[in-house]
Amino acid sequence: MSFSPEDRPAEPRPAAVDRSAPVSKGTLACLTLAQTAVFVAFVPLLNFLLPLKAEDVDPAGKVVLLSQAALWGGAACGLANIVFGSLSDATRSRFGRRRPWIALGLLLTLAAYAVIHGAETGLGLILGVVLFQVGLNAVFGPLVALLPDLVPDRQKGVASALLGTAQPTATLFTSLVVAILLSGSVWRFAVTGAAICLLLTPLLLWVREPAAPPSAGPRARFSLEALRSSDFRIAFVSRLLVQVAVAMNALYLLYYVQQSDPLIERFGVDSVDTVFGWLLAAWTATSMVAGIVGGVWSDRIERRKVFVVASGVLLAAGLLAMAAFPTWPGPLVGQALFGAGLGLYSTVDIALVAQILPRPERAGRDLGLINVANVLPQIAAPALGIVIFQANAGQSFILTYVAAALFALTGGGVIAVIKGVR
Template identity: 50%
Template sequence: MDEPSENQAGAPALAPVSRPFMGLFALAHLGAFIAFIPMLNLLLPLKAELIDPAGKAVLLSQVMLWGAAVAAVTNLAAGALSDVTHGPFGRRRPWIIVGALAVAGAHGFVFAAVTPQQLLVAVLVFQAAVNVMFGPLNAVLPDVVPGRQKGLAAALAGLALPGAGLFTAGVLAVALDQLDLRFLVVALAVPLLVLPFALHLSEPRRPRPAARVGLPSLAALTDRDFLMAFASRLLVQVAITFNVLYLLFYLQETARLGSLDHLRPEAVLGGLLGLSTVISLAAGFFGGILSDRLRRRRSFVTAGGLAMAGGAALLAAAPGWPGPLAAQLLFGLGLGLYSTVDTALVAEVLPDPQAAGRDLGLMNVAITAPQVLAPLLGLGLLSLSGGDFRWVYAASALFALFGALAVTGIRRVR
């Protein structure tokens, strides 16, 4: 096709969104990530340690596992149910508002837990609340933002994850030292960041959806373009999870750090991740904007996947310094480019505009499933190789390569 479709097939024409919309959209996504990044990275481990100092690792693993299962199911359900929500307040807005308020309350439940059983229940409530908000919030991009602005919107949303990480490190870990204040600040930050966007959100009018919409379904996978996008994201997410899980162990046992050998591997890891994050932010932001101007998505997503494949391959082939540095810079470049533009691409390949929430919930499985698949595959590779982490990164390179190539099978989007 000569021009990329501005919107999904069958969707009403969408007017350009304003700069205030984009600003509130970015803040809402920041709030959505602050809803769970501090909890999973800092607050929940601290709470598990308070409840069971000796068995904190086991307790944390258990509640994280069950919480992830509830998160996946709730994301699917909330997205699908928001598709069929019909009323004066719109389809997505009621769910986002209720979810944001529920997240604030759920932080109170987690803080109040004093036994492992109470902590488990509180975390299940927390994960349900987060995804009641998050699923419908993700559906706003295909619902409201026209095709020529999707790259910019995705780039702004892409700032949320590192922003939440900085909030966790700078505000919660450094500026505050009392657990109750940490919980309180997060519980207040989420609605303060999310509600202004939700309250000002104006959704386009759509006809009442068919009865089949609103039920969880795998029907979107029968659409070729959606299936290719799903396969690409699943494969690339396995590569990303490999990099997150095993980089520290790679630095400890495989890498040859040369002049940096006197530093702790954790310090080297922190430096690599910091530099990689900066590159990732820049690549994602400018890549998203450029993909709007050129009206092309596939080439950017493919290039991002290939860059990640190159970075992982470099870790496998060149463990001597500065190989790991070059590898992580290349991986970060690819990660930012892929993640941002892929968000815009997915919003344009959804097969049914009436069921965007349901289908985005299904697409979310391509992110959650690798959290289980990658550790299992890594365990098998390490067993076969006698603990050689170069095998893991060689496999990571292949997953990223095939994920990058899968995007070339998409036809509706250039």
């Protein structure tokens, strides 16, 4: 892998990919599996394994420790996403621009799993989460740039629908495999790590990257140039607000179940993991259906914004149900609505953002920038969580879910003012 000096004479390049040509089903499958690998890496960890580990390290201060680990990890995530996306734009190697960094990120992610599993102190756990976020974003930053690299606009909705199945699939893996089928920390971390490797292997071995566009500069640079576009700024704000809501639900759902008297009274304290698993399963099923339908339909009618606005309403409805109806089946209905909103948002927003990039040749850098909107919530959500939870004297997560609903509704609504996409 090499980085060319800016003043080196330009060398002849192979012709850039024809972005009007349809991408093959095999390539779409590899992209989908790789996207699923990313979500399998973090959904079980952040939703289930990390809360359990925080409880194991510090039973009395688990909420604060979990929030601190998420906060510092989020800070590392934001920097890493931009850095690795920009580096992949500028990389010239026989293996392509994106794949070398994805392979490095896979190794760092697996190393982080080992550190987190072996952590015996709060500091060790926090350092493990920071390493995890660096490694995961070395995968994710270059990976998301492959969508505009490879897929033409007329296929972006379908491609995004397939990519949108990654999160519900990872959630289903978490609920049925990690939470219910497996027991013991060693097996849970080991099986999750093996799944990540298997899912990333097809992309690393078989996907052919297009040549770098002739207009792409040879040096990796950090730039906020994309924020000059008003549509880009709106998409950034929308994703930021929605992801705060998503992060608050993901981070505290297990503790919500543990501290819900109605759920404990109905199912018993020994059934917490099972109840949590079924809530994730409900989230997964509706997310996958809504994501596929929304992505395909948005391509068919050539509209994106209406789906994003609707997703914010569904997310907010689900989160408010969690707050207002803690007795069964209120949480189940809440997570089902939440999943439908998340699937719809995740799928259509991917397609929408890919269409409004100011400079496609800088897709890695600009998608790294907009993915900061995925990252800042990982700092904001735990910070807000600490404040709200302590203001409520640690009694429940009702106020947490009300706040999350407001973020979701606002985030979905602001997308209506974008002008460059219908």
